[in-house]
Every structure is written in structure tokens, then in C-alpha cells.
Amino acid sequence: MNFILSADFWFSVLAGTTPVMLATLAANIVSQSGMFNLGIEGTMLMSALMGVLVSAFTQSLFLGMLAGLLSGIILSFALGYFTLYLEAPMNSVGVAINLFSAGVTVFVLTLITGSKVTSSSLTSLTFPAVHIPLIRDIPFLGRVLSGHNLITYLGWIFAVGLSFLLYRTRLGLDIRATGRNAEAAASVGIQTNRVRFKALLLCGIFCGFGGMYLSMGALKSFTANMVAGRGFLSLAMDTLSSSHPLLGWGGSLLYGFSETITIYLQLYSDADLKVISAFPYIFIILVLVIAQLARNLLVRRKKNIQLKGR
Amino acid sequence: MGVELLRVDSITKVFDGGIIANQDISLTILQGEIHGIVGENGAGKSTLMKILYGMENPTSGAIYLENERLELRTSRDAIEKGIGMVHQHFMLIEELSGWENFRLGLEGKPFLIHRQDDLNELREADKKYQLNVDGSLLVRDMSVGMKQKLEILKILHRGVKLLILDEPTAVLTPQETDELFARLSDLKKQGVTIVFISHKLNEIRQICDRITILRDGRNMGTYPVGGLSNEKISELMVGREVSQTIDKPFQEPGDVVIHAENLKQADVHGVEKLVNVDITLRAGEILGIAGVDGNGQNELFNVLTGQAKDYVGQIFFEGDDVHHISINQLNKLGLSKVPADRMKDGVCKELTIWENLFSPRIKNFTSKFGALKQKKIDEEARKLINDFQIKANAPSQRVQTLSGGNIQKVVVAREFSTDVHALILNEPTRGIDVGAISFIHQRILEMREKGSAILLISSDLGELLSLSDRIIVMYKGEVVARFNHQESPVTEQELGLYMLGLKKMESMES
Ligand SMILES: Nc1ncnc2c1ncn2[C@@H]1O[C@H](COP(=O)(O)OP(=O)(O)OP(=O)(O)O)[C@@H](O)[C@H]1O
Ligand SMILES: [Mg+2]
Numbered sequence A: 001m002n003f004i005l006s007a008d009f010w011f012s013v014l015a016g017t018t019p020v021m022l023a024t025l026a027a028n029i030v031s032q033s034g035m036f037n038l039g040i041e042g043t044m045l046m047s048a049l050m051g052v053l054v055s056a057f058t059q060s061l062f063l064g065m066l067a068g069l070l071s072g073i074i075l076s077f078a079l080g081y082f083t084l085y086l087e088a089p090m091n092s093v094g095v096a097i098n099l100f101s102a103g104v105t106v107f108v109l110t111l112i113t114g115s116k117v118t119s120s121s122l123t124s125l126t127f128p129a130v131h132i133p134l135i136r137d138i139p140f141l142g143r144v145l146s147g148h149n150l151i152t153y154l155g156w157i158f159a160v161g162l163s164f165l166l167y168r169t170r171l172g173l174d175i176r177a178t179g180r181n182a183e184a185a186a187s188v189g190i191q192t193n194r195v196r197f198k199a200l201l202l203c204g205i206f207c208g209f210g211g212m213y214l215s216m217g218a219l220k221s222f223t224a225n226m227v228a229g230r231g232f233l234s235l236a237m238d239t240l241s242s243s244h245p246l247l248g249w250g251g252s253l254l255y256g257f258s259e260t261i262t263i264y265l266q267l268y269s270d271a272d273l274k275v276i277s278a279f280p281y282i283f284i285i286l287v288l289v290i291a292q293l294a295r296n297l298l299v300r301r302k303k304n305i306q307l308k309g310r
Numbered sequence B: 001m002g003v004e005l006l007r008v009d010s011i012t013k014v015f016d017g018g019i020i021a022n023q024d025i026s027l028t029i030l031q032g033e034i035h036g037i038v039g040e041n042g043a044g045k046s047t048l049m050k051i052l053y054g055m056e057n058p059t060s061g062a063i064y065l066e067n068e069r070l071e072l073r074t075s076r077d078a079i080e081k082g083i084g085m086v087h088q089h090f091m092l093i094e095e096l097s098g099w100e101n102f103r104l105g106l107e108g109k110p111f112l113i114h115r116q117d118d119l120n121e122l123r124e125a126d127k128k129y130q131l132n133v134d135g136s137l138l139v140r141d142m143s144v145g146m147k148q149k150l151e152i153l154k155i156l157h158r159g160v161k162l163l164i165l166d167e168p169t170a171v172l173t174p175q176e177t178d179e180l181f182a183r184l185s186d187l188k189k190q191g192v193t194i195v196f197i198s199h200k201l202n203e204i205r206q207i208c209d210r211i212t213i214l215r216d217g218r219n220m221g222t223y224p225v226g227g228l229s230n231e232k233i234s235e236l237m238v239g240r241e242v243s244q245t246i247d248k249p250f251q252e253p254g255d256v257v258i259h260a261e262n263l264k265q266a267d268v269h270g271v272e273k274l275v276n277v278d279i280t281l282r283a284g285e286i287l288g289i290a291g292v293d294g295n296g297q298n299e300l301f302n303v304l305t306g307q308a309k310d311y312v313g314q315i316f317f318e319g320d321d322v323h324h325i326s327i328n329q330l331n332k333l334g335l336s337k338v339p340a341d342r343m344k345d346g347v348c349k350e351l352t353i354w355e356n357l358f359s360p361r362i363k364n365f366t367s368k369f370g371a372l373k374q375k376k377i378d379e380e381a382r383k384l385i386n387d388f389q390i391k392a393n394a395p396s397q398r399v400q401t402l403s404g405g406n407i408q409k410v411v412v413a414r415e416f417s418t419d420v421h422a423l424i425l426n427e428p429t430r431g432i433d434v435g436a437i438s439f440i441h442q443r444i445l446e447m448r449e450k451g452s453a454i455l456l457i458s459s460d461l462g463e464l465l466s467l468s469d470r471i472i473v474m475y476k477g478e479v480v481a482r483f484n485h486q487e488s489p490v491t492e493q494e495l496g497l498y499m500l501g502l503k504k505m506e507s508m509e510s
Helices: A005-031 A040-058 A060-083 A089-113 A141-145 A150-168 A170-180 A182-187 A192-218 A229-238 A245-268 A273-308 B045-052 B075-079 B098-103 B115-129 B145-157 B174-187 B201-207 B230-238 B296-305 B327-333 B342-344 B353-365 B374-387 B404-416 B432-451 B461-467 B492-499
Strands: B004-014 B020-030 B034-039 B060-065 B066-068 B083-086 B164-165 B192-199 B210-215 B219-222 B258-266 B273-281 B285-291 B312-317 B335-338 B421-425 B452-459 B468-474 B480-482
Touching: A005 A040, A005 A141, A005 A150, A005 A170, A005 A192, A005 A229, A005 A245, A005 B192, A005 B285, A040 A060, A040 A089, A040 A192, A040 A229, A060 A089, A060 A192, A141 A245, A150 A170, A150 A192, A150 A245, A170 A182, A170 A192, A170 B098, A182 A192, A182 B075, A229 A245, B004 B045, B004 B273, B020 B045, B020 B192, B020 B210, B034 B045, B034 B201, B034 B230, B045 B083, B045 B164, B045 B192, B075 B083, B098 B115, B098 B145, B115 B145, B145 B164, B145 B174, B164 B174, B174 B192, B174 B201, B192 B452, B201 B230, B210 B230, B219 B230, B230 B432, B258 B296, B258 B452, B273 B296, B273 B452, B273 B480, B285 B461, B296 B421, B296 B452, B327 B335, B327 B421, B335 B404, B353 B374, B353 B404, B374 B404, B404 B432, B432 B452, B432 B461, B461 B492, B480 B492
Parallel strands: B020 B219, B034 B192, B034 B210, B083 B164, B164 B192, B285 B452, B285 B468, B335 B421, B421 B452
Antiparallel strands: B004 B020, B004 B060, B060 B066, B210 B219, B258 B273, B258 B312, B468 B480
16 A cells, blocks of 8 residues: 555645546535525536537647536536426436436437547547646645646635635525525515526536546547446535535535545456445544544533533 | 605505405605504415515505616515514524624725624624614524514614515514613614504504504505504404403313422523522413513523423423423323414425324314325314414415414414313414403413413513412512412513512412
């Protein structure tokens, strides 16, 4: 297990974290506004494909990015439109979005490339890796923190930015108020549907980047079903982090860590593959149980001290 | 006659399911008056107010403000026209703090939140209106009274032309009510027009200029308040005379049901909320708890009913230490309770009446294999609805579509209809109309006669004095006086001295 000490390993952890983290941010903002987006998986998938296609045909990374973001936003708005205006049940619309995306992406892919599986016959563009001056020169840390894909850094900025937005701005307060008690929010004049669409706009952007990271960053092409459950995982992360973006980031790191360690174990150890592939999930469960136990202990401690104090 | 501010022109409101809440109501509110609205539970008062505030759309009819027709699609439109409303049920976000609720929706606030600025703004407003709201608390940690005052502060701070108050005093103590009335008089002098709803006729008399009486969704007329006797008002409201005398026979208390010793509890800031409280509650007696709101009554309620376990000391329920008994278990052992905040702790508002009535004892309504016995449920629910005079269409009506007082009756019906050994009541008649109050008082006395041990927390001293056998006064979490009211009656004045902390008994038997 020497690899744990290598900079490459930790670099991969951060890279593996990126798509889950963006998906979790999307889940965070939506549930803070009082909705539930089961369709994050499909939304990311669609963005992953659209980014690849448009960048391949226009040979413009910027237009590719726009297309990816736009499709993310459109699918998120679809959730809002169907549930808020047509009063369709939230979960059904989410499932519909996933089915729609899974089908449409493969259909379009086959139509354009002839392959049902991958877009590798197209020359699509990717987001660049960024080497950060000064930081890149720090021994060890430089190799962990610098050189990531542009979207990874955007994700970090989004996580910090989103928690600032939620807890320090008027819009954030409106979003949280709407999410917790929409009737009360409306009674002081907040336009709750408008607030929710703002949240969905952000959700779409996060899903867009999350999807494009997979097909235009981590890999250089689109493959069918490449989101591979990360969108669903984000819903769990969202619940575990009580929809707080920074905690969500922490949870995603945990996932990134266990995903990476699994890959390394498969390469470097001769343990049973089945055991290894169960590792990430067991690991995450263990960490969460320990964290919760520690929290309970702290709370109990605090109360006892107060009562004994007098 | 003064200048007309608002005119309601034959408003009718029919809800889904055919419930007619307002039927052809027309009325005029004059500039600068305090206009009372009275009527039984379910008469349509709140519905009419929600229509004026843009929260409900009328089925037909029109509203004119200063002779200009109002098209209110949402509350936002009403707010823009200078209409403000304090709702019967809190419109507060429990998970947010006082100041966050206070600033929510305020016009002209900067995009970035400055906690200290907002808190200062709240404190200034609080000082101006003298309401004593602690804006730094989370709303869910506030007492019901403080929540109400936060609601009032929220609206007053916005500065409105027309202020609608839907039963604001139901959760306030008499002292707080007097203070509120002083503020309302100030506002009136500044030209604000006020619509005020209450079930307490003395309050209506005290501050209203004119009143409108609603019965079954219809306007029974608007009158100057001076020209009507209480009897006449009741008659217009109910259609018959209501008797309010309570007749309570002497009764020896039986065995001890609840015994609590040396109870102590502190809040998250380490402030002591209960200080060495001893309580003994016997079968067949009513023990009244008097005290100004926030002196430990709610904490006592939570501790005794098993909702709060973070206390020091011991509580015995029929001899067993309750510390490790769950709420559910206590309920099965025969502990019933009516909480102070019906919407938060009393009902699940999205569920139906029968689900709320029977959920604690649903086993009685299921077959061997766990299927619900719909027929039995329906019959018993109808019986309770009838017995407790709940104004409802059917047992399958969702609780949130009932009027406030009728929701309270659902809670009371559920808690009074099981096998009750002990009954812990926190403001049981909150928001209930005059006729139904005396009915509930009767039921409480019946429970006493049947041998239930009853603890009654109430800010209505009249209610306490007429029902209690013994009375305890709490001040700052401490028991400062005990009276055997059944043997030697105490007076309101005497209780007042202890409630305000001006006097304290040195030696007491519990
Ligand atoms: N959303 C709704 N759907 C169906 N019926 C409703 C709804 N809201 C209110 N009602 C019904 O309309 C009637 C009037 O209710 P409203 O709340 O206006 O009474 P109220 O006069 O305010 O009574 P209270 O004194 O108990 O507060 C009641 O019968 C109630 O059940
Ligand atoms: Mg009402």
C-alpha cells in the first residue's frame, strides 16, 4: 500500500472526486429550494454528449461548453416546468428525464457516429489542464493540487461560491426559506417559483460541467451510460451532507478516495477482486457511522456539562 | 361615518369538495378604524382574510381598496398595496433564526447578508414596538408567544396601511395582549386601519370600533361595538344563547399518577428553565399551572410528556421512572397530551381527520392480518366529529383544510377519546370559540370525574380558576406558590402577585 504516499494517488483522488462533487452540488441547490431532482444522472449524461458533439462539429470548445450547459439547463427547467406549473409528481419527472436521456443519447450517438457505444470516431475537444504557477513548484503538494482539468478547479470555486450564496446572500436565504416552508415564504412576498427556477438554473450548470468533465476531461469521448450512477450517488451525498455544499464536497472526496484506492488495489494487490470492488461502499458506510457516533457523543457531553455546571 | 378604505363586494369562496367558506359577503372597512370580525370556528373568518391578502382567490366577487379594484393573485400583490397580515397559524420558517425570518422578503435589502445589521434593525424595531423578541434565537427554540410577537413585529416593521390580525391574541398572555393593544392604539392614531379577529368578546369590546359577525360563511351584519351586548353578539354568531357557567362538584383526589421530584433542565445556552420542580398529580384532580408565558411551563410540559429527556431529577408515571420509556410507550400506558402548538406538535396536517384521530391506536382498527377496518374507522370518526362538534365534511377531509379552531378540536378529540390515566394539557382551548370552549371544559370535568389525573397549563386565568382543584404558580422555572383551590379558593389578583414574582411562598407542600 505504498501508493498511498504518492502524489499521483492523491491527484487521482481529486480528479475522481470532481464529477461526483458537481453532481452533489446540483443535488444540494435543488433540495435546498425544496425540490428533489432524481434526474441528475440523465441531465449529466445529456450534457456529456452534447458537449462532445457540438465541440466536434464546430471545433470550438466554447460552443461545445455552451451546448453542454444549455442542455443541462433545459432538462433542469423541464423538471421545474412539469412539477411547478403542471403539478406532475417530482420523482416521476426525474425518472422520465433519466429514461429520456439514456435513450436519446444512444439514439443520437448511433445516428451520428454509427456506433452505439462511443463517440471516439469524432475528434471532439477537451477542457485543458491547468498548471497553477507557484503552487506547482511546491514539493508533493504541487503535484497533487496543480495540473488538474479546468473543470475540477471550477468545481472547487462552485462549492465555495454556492455555500457563500446559500448562507450569505439574499437569494440564498430566499432559496432556503422557500425550501423549508414555501407557504411562509410566499406570505412575505417571495415569488417561490421564480426562486426555484433560479436554483434549477444553477443545478443545470453544475450538471452540465459534471457531465462534460466525464466526456471532455477525464476521457476524450462520450461513451453510453458514462455517468455510471454518479448522479444517483449525489442524491445520497446530498442527504448525508444535509444539503450543505462544503459537507457535500467532503462526502464527494470520500467517494473519490475510495474509488481511487479501489483502482490502485486492483492494480497492485492480489486480494479478491470482488472484495475490492465492495470496498468503496463499505468504507463510506464505516466513515459515516463513526462520524455520527462522534457527533452524538459531543452533543451529549455538552449537555451534561451544562447541567452539572450548577 | 368615516371614509371608506376597503370594500368587499359579494365575495363567495367555494373550496374543492364543495365547502362554501364565504357566501356573498359584502362589508366596508373605514379608514382608521379597528374593525373586529367574530364568528364561530369555521365561520369563514380566516378564509375571508386570506382572500384580502391574496392567498386565496375568491370564486366570485370583488375587492376595492380606496375605490380601486384590486386584482390580488399572490400575497406579493397585497403587500405592494400596503396590506399586511398576521396569520392564525405561524408563517415562520422554524429552521431559520428570528432575524432571518424578520428580513425575509423585506424590500430594499442588500444582496449580501449582514447578520449584525439585520439583528440591529430587528432590535431597533423591537424597542420601538416593545415586544421583547430575541431575534438571535432559532424560531423552533422560541416559545409560542415569542413566535407570535415575531410575526407581529415582522408586519409592523413593514409599515402597512391595512393591518389584518387573525387571532393574534390566542397565544398571548393577558399582559402581552394589553401591550399589543397599546401598540395597536398607537398605530390607529397614526392612521393605520386594522382588522382584528378574536374569540374573546372582551378583547373585541376593548379595542374595536365596529364589528362584523360571520355565521356559516355569511355576513350577519356590521355594528358599532358599543351598541351590542355580549349576549346579542353570541346570539348572532351562534343562533342560540350560550351558557358559560361551569358546575364543578367537590371530589376527593385518588392515587398518585405522576410524581416528579427535583426536576432541573437547562436550554442550549445553559439558562435554567426548570429549577427544582416537585409535582404530584393524583387521579381525579385538576392541577392548574399558572405563570406568565416562558417561565418554564412549556419545559415542564415537554419533560412530563416524555418529549424532552435531557432533564435531571426523576419522574414517575404510576410508579415507573419514565426516563427510559418512549413517548409511544407512555401513550400506551395512558398518558395523553394536548400540545401548545397544534400545527407543529398536534397534528400531521397533510393527513386526513381519521388518520390523525386514530394513528396512536390504529391497532384497534386493523384486522388480524393488518388490514384497516374502513367501516369501523368511518363510524367511529364520524362519532367523534359529531361529539366534539368538529366542522368537517367527512372523516377523509385533510386536516389542513379545517379551520384553526376545528383543528384544535381534532387534537382534543383524539387525546380525550382513549383510556386516559393522565392528561397533560397546554392551552387546550386555544383558538376555540365561546360555545365550544364551555363544551371542552365540560369534557375536561368529565375526565376528572372518570378519574383521570389532569395537569392544565393555561394563560387564561379565568379558565384555570374555574377548572383547577389545586394551582401551582411558576416563576423563572421555579414553583413559587401552591394553592389548594378546591378547599380555599384563591383570586386572580393573588395569583398575579406570584406570577409577576412579587411574592414567593416560603414553605409549601407538594
Ligand atoms: N383549503 C381548504 N379546502 C377546503 N375547505 C377549506 C379550506 N380552507 C378552509 N376550508 C373550510 O372553510 C370553512 C371556513 O374556514 P375558516 O378557516 O375560514 O374558518 P374560521 O372562521 O377562521 O374559523 P376558526 O375560528 O376556527 O379559525 C371551514 O369549514 C373549513 O373547513
Ligand atoms: Mg381562522
